[in-house]
């Protein structure tokens with residue numbers, strides 16, 4: 001209770017005048033409420049018993065005037081209280097939201113969105129309730145109890161002692177149950193945010209849920225969650241009603257004692273009838289107040305839990321920030337250097353970047369490439385200052401990121417991600433968000449450079465067209481171009497492109513890559529991609545493998561060197577996809593690099609390459625189901641897939657690998673009767689080249705020796 005009151009005083013501190021006015025109103029109101037019962041004594045003893053009309057009118061007038069003052073003061077305090085509680089709500093909400101804006105990015109990965117929402121809604125509402133209860137029922141009841149207790153002692157001390165002992169009994173129950181009530185309330189809030197988290201996730205995942213026919217699994221999972229919530233909700237209701245019920249029983253006991261003992265004292269002539277009536281009336285009003293207080297106890301417990309939850313969020317560390325500003329003069333292009341850079345996301349995790357040294361000269365275009373999970377995106381996030389390196393440093397224009405103010409760093413950067421969030425609002429607002437003071441002309445110019453201006457102007461509402469939820473009223477390519485316009489509105493000296501085109505269809509990809517080529521003049525550009533054909537012209541290519549920078553140089557240099565880059569290149573080279581993405585081809589030389597076709601006669605491979613079909617899948621589509629009988633082999637001509645397995649008895653899938661352009665899977669199906677050993681799901685739009693077992697074996701049957709060699713090689717891989 002002390003913590004709640006202490007916090008509340010802190011919340012009210014900025015509003016001294018409002019709070020003072022509130023208290024003046026409140027005290028005048030409750031002075032009337034608590035002293036009014038005394039009028040019975042005066043009325044009975046001074047007016048009714050002696051039949052004194054003068055006293056009768058006098059007491060009535062005083063009572064009327066006091067009532068009027070009390071009533072108007074009550075209205076004033078209500079008004080002040082409404083204002084105070086709304087202000088406190090607004091302050092807390094704004095403080096929490098501002099805190100979130102500066103929280104470490106890792107926090108958003110740990111925290112559930114539903115938790116954050118419940119802080120800003122449910123918890124603040126609980127605090128609001130407690131403030132209202134403390135400032136009204138709380139203060140009113142405590143004051144009435146104190147004033148009444150004082151008057152009761154004056155009227156008849158022996159009866160007052162009974163009342164006091166009873167009052168202590170009233171609070172004993174809530175005191176003993178308090179700890180448990182608090183734990184149950186905290187558990188309930190936790191369950192509540194899990195439930196809203198499930199609902200949010202479910203709404204977002206509807207396409208996947210329907211696509212994989214997961215409705216029943218989702219219903220069962222949700223019902224299990226509801227069952228856990230039901231149990232804790234039931235406990236919470238029981239404990240809250242006990243908190244209210246126990247004091248009521250104590251109150252009845254005191255009533256009984258006072259009626260008996262008081263009447264005995266009056267019978268014995270120790271007190272007047274007026275004093276007995278006044279005592280009982282006063283005591284009833286005090287009892288009501290005590291009763292009100294006990295009703296307020298659950299809101300205290302609730303608010304205490306909410307205050308602790310909110311405090312945990314406010315204690316969350318802000319993003320680390322240096323003091324010095326990065327200023328890159330107009331027309332200058334910065335360089336980027338990393339030295340001895342090591343990083344891991346969590347303690348206990350292996351380093352995902354290991355002693356990386358690299359240098360990107362001013363005004364050049366650099367590309368980070370490597371297989372999935374090799375650390376390319378992590379490197380990009382470190383350049384953005386989203387995380388602090390474990391060891392080593394990154395310097396931009398010679399300035400270490402650790403000493404820089406992150407805001408000033410990001411002012412100099414334009415970034416385009418694979419998925420760019422479009423906010424609700426107009427296209428104009430969405431582009432302007434990166435430079436709020438930009439004029440309309442500047443926005444239009446940026447859109448023109450992102451080659452989306454013509455399209456926007458062709459819309460009936462032009463730049464005032466509303467962007468629907470998540471930009472769903474635009475195609476992937478259009479969304480991406482709006483994001484590019486946003487990034488270049490600042491005309492940043494550094495442009496970061498993180499898989500910026502990999503989710504797009506081949507036509508959009510080609511044309512956006514062209515746009516990037518134009519934009520890269522006079523800027524330092526860093527691009528992360530797994531599609532090597534897009535970066536052959538980069539000034540420097542940095543190849544990552546399992547967190548290490550294993551090779552760097554130009555495309556030409558590294559092809560000549562014949563190292564890991566050449567291996568990656570060979571995997572993607574020899575595959576082509578039509579601009580529509582509907583047709584793909586593979587050449588016989590690329591086929592000969594597949595382990596089971598290795599060193600096979602090139603003429604036979606020319607025949608086999610014609611047997612491949614093209615198949616396309618959308619994001620989230622299941623390509624292969626674990627356990628089904630497979631009959632096809634897949635080569636990824638374009639796109640990214642996840643290989644996953646559902647361990648027995650576990651509803652959550654485990655990711656085994658991510659494969660992308662040039663990778664292949666499912667070759668075991670080229671052997672007879674082998675069920676699929678994992679699920680394969682498309683992570684982006686995918687174009688595959690597929691080869692049917694039947695067809696392959698029909699061709700190979702003409703070359704018995706080759707046929708058995710392929711089978712042997714496949715068996716070797718399977719075993």
Ligand SMILES: Nc1ncnc2c1ncn2[C@@H]1O[C@H](COP(=O)(O)OP(=O)(O)OP(=O)(O)O)[C@@H](O)[C@H]1O
Pocket residue numbers: 109345346352370371372373374375376377378379530658
């Ligand atoms: N937020 C995170 N928390 C913990 N580990 C992470 C996090 N993000 C990435 N990782 C891990 O760090 C490693 C490098 O990931 P990163 O995303 O940098 O690879 P990448 O080369 O960009 O892969 P992709 O091409 O699939 O995006 C991976 O093993 C990945 O699982």
